[in-house]
Amino acid sequence: MALKTEKELKLYYSISEVAKMFDVNESLLRYWEKEFPMISPKKTGGNVRQYRKEDIENIRLVYHLVKEKGMTLAGAKQRLKQNREETLQTANVVERLKRIREELMSMRKELDYLT
Numbered sequence: 001m002a003l004k005t006e007k008e009l010k011l012y013y014s015i016s017e018v019a020k021m022f023d024v025n026e027s028l029l030r031y032w033e034k035e036f037p038m039i040s041p042k043k044t045g046g047n048v049r050q051y052r053k054e055d056i057e058n059i060r061l062v063y064h065l066v067k068e069k070g071m072t073l074a075g076a077k078q079r080l081k082q083n084r085e086e087t088l089q090t091a092n093v094v095e096r097l098k099r100i101r102e103e104l105m106s107m108r109k110e111l112d113y114l115t
Contacts, residue, residue: 012042012050021056022063032062035073038080057088064091 019026033039033049038058041049051059065076065087079087 012052013056015041015049015051018051018056018059022059022067024063024067029059032059036062036077036080060095061087061091064094068094 013021015026015029019029022029029039033041036058039055039062041051041055043049061080061084062076065071065079066073071079
């Protein structure tokens, strides 16, 4: 997940914005919210969820474990309980590698275009 620079200035994100960031359904975010107490967006009077940066970071960890590593929810809960810091570091490395890969693919495309 790569946040755009203009979005980094925001304090709160709607559920639709967060769902778009991870390319998941809003219902999945609501479900993860029930399963993982660390994901706790602020709710306004109309029960509208407002996700903070720390909520998005926690969603990123769950997404990494469940969607990218293929763990079950129970496995992801256990991993986060046992070693959250190592999981966070691994997720950060994976994210950086994805960005590097995208940049390299872009460079390759440009080089192919020039030849």
